[in-house]
Amino acid sequence: MSWLQKTCRALTMLCLLAGCPAAHAQAPHLQPLPAPAKVDPALADLGRHLFFEPRLSGDGSRSCASCHIPARGFADGEPLSRGYNGTEYFRNAPGLLSVRLKPRLMWDGRGTELNAVVREMLLDAQFMNGNANIIAERIRQMPPLFALWRRAFGERSEPRGEQAFLAIGEYLKTLDFGRSAVDAALRGEAGLPPLADQGMRLFTGKAGCVACHHGPLLSDGRPHRLGVPEHPALMREPLRTVSLLRHVALHKLPNPMATRGDPGVYAISKDPAERGSFITPGLRGLNHSAPYLHNGRFGSLDEVVDFHDRGGGPGSELRPLGLSPQERRALVAFLQALSAPLEKVAEPPAHDYDAVDGSRW
């Protein structure tokens, strides 16, 4: 029995003694990734083609992969994502690996259903600014894509925007993090290098990270306020401000024109206590998805660990940890051991339009 399993068991016992309602489950702990999802292969293959298809966007220029780049863990590598042409978004683009396991998909907790989030990304003015019926007609105008459509939805089916979202959602279910060194350790297959192993002890012990970062994705999927400083570009670059204020107005918060910072979960929940809270991000694949946090404020894991060690920023829920520089290095080594090499993603060929024969009315 590893020290970790012992710790978990001890915690469980503690909970049982305390009459904790979650005791029958388990105290916060790390878990390996579950088995791959079962998907409809024809639907997922169609979804893969659609994921890389820029013609799903309003002006035909941006695909899902424009901001969710496979080589960057399906994030975009920018502190603040760009979004649709003519706009600049005000948050960091999250990666999409193992997105199927996230209970809430967006930083502010909106999006509990994968296909609904795909729909929002494709249609919203901020992201791809598409139109469901135009998406359907454009698919019909690309014969190879239309053939994939009929393979997925039936030989007599006609493209429909809503079903396109479904196909992309099915493809996203196939994206998983690879097995990391930590997964091997959790399964008792191989030990971690000493520094990372020390980091894992800190993670579940002194540093207390596991309280929020647990489960297979190392996230509790819940809102927390860390007091991450606002990204200066939010107010310095007018198009970022446009995106922020539009978001605030769209979610019907009072007085949007007076907003000067990201309201976080508050915009969705309308609970003032959640002003500036964001959903805990998962910690897998961090080696590929810098910069970090909801506004990409930190470019390196060292910065993120230092920030947590300080107890976060103004209004933070965190408490200072008092880690030594060596302990911080160990935590970073553990975080790095949560990444696996990225799998090569097969990008489908670009499709082109073709004129089609319509029979006269």
Place this chain on the structure above:
Amino acid sequence: MKRLAFIAMAFAALAAAAWAPSQPPLGPASLTSLPAVPVPAHNPMSAEKIALGRLLFFDARLSGDASTSCASCHLPQHGWSHSEALAPGYPGHRLWRNNPTVLNAAYFRHLMWDGTLDSLEIQARSAMQAPVEGNGKAFMVEMRLRLIPDYVERFRRAFGSEWPQLDDAWRAIAAFERTLVSDPRLVPLDRHLAGDRTALSPAARRGLSLFEGKAGCIQCHHGALASDEGFHALGVPRQQLFDSNPRVQIAVRWQNRQRDVPRAVYRNGDEDLGRYYRTRDPADIGKFRTPSLRELKYTAPYMHNGVFATLREVVDFFDAGGGETANKSPLLKPLGLSSEEKNDLVAFLEALSMERPLLVAVPELPPLLPLDGIVGTDCAAPAGDPVVNFHAAVTQRPRL
């Protein structure tokens, strides 16, 4: 039976009474000069509004990806319309109809080739928000306007609002468009109607006689716009782009689907059904609004699908008695015009245009600037802020 006939007559009389006020006066149809521009009560003209509308007309930030302004499809140098039969519209698209000129659009009671829109304000909104034209979503575009300090000031002066409201942008654009009308001093026909016997060239005078007589154009092309504002099927030749251009095919099917035609019609939809979309009367399939004949010199190509590149082609088409179509107007018959007579008709048609085009300098547009430059505060809105409802301000004025 008699009773039924009586009821039918009563309905007909009622319909005629209701219809009469908007019809041209009875008597022989004639061409007239343009009256003063009609201005709706909800959007009175002001210098501030017109100046703002001129800026907005050229401002691509009203579109989704900030690429496309009103002027992208309504180019001043192309008679405030587009030189292509079917304009590109928003990037990634191509439109399904020839886009009409803005010149004198202020006089039409119903806008668009199928008469589906009723005011310039609504047309501006419709065009800038349609996915194939401007694709601008309301909140995004409105918020962009609010971060342009010069606009904030101009909207305040023109409309008295604290922050720009999108509906006011359409009002300002419409006000600007009401200034884009023919100057009668520059239009030979208007000078002729005002009594200047030398205004029309001899060829144009002969063309006018044909127009009102042998060619019978006046039957539909009369009044100040040289349009009866009615809907007629002429059997205009098919636009070949409907068969060869994938983007046009996407547009045609999408437009049919948007107009909620029966599924079987939409699915094989490769036709523009015209006025039918508004009335759902099969007898209106293929009918389009009679266009104005003013400013034709600058607004080629012609017809609802832009299929004719020159006025001579248009005249040839009418001379042949139009084309083939189900609901074809009985007014179209072969005219038997000689080549000289056709030249004369073209000369007359050109005399309905200003001698020089109406051009407007492309304005320099004010920049987006950081918001703090406007309000000078630097704090997140605290929870206890007085609630300023984003929507309440929009609904203070009557909706468009």
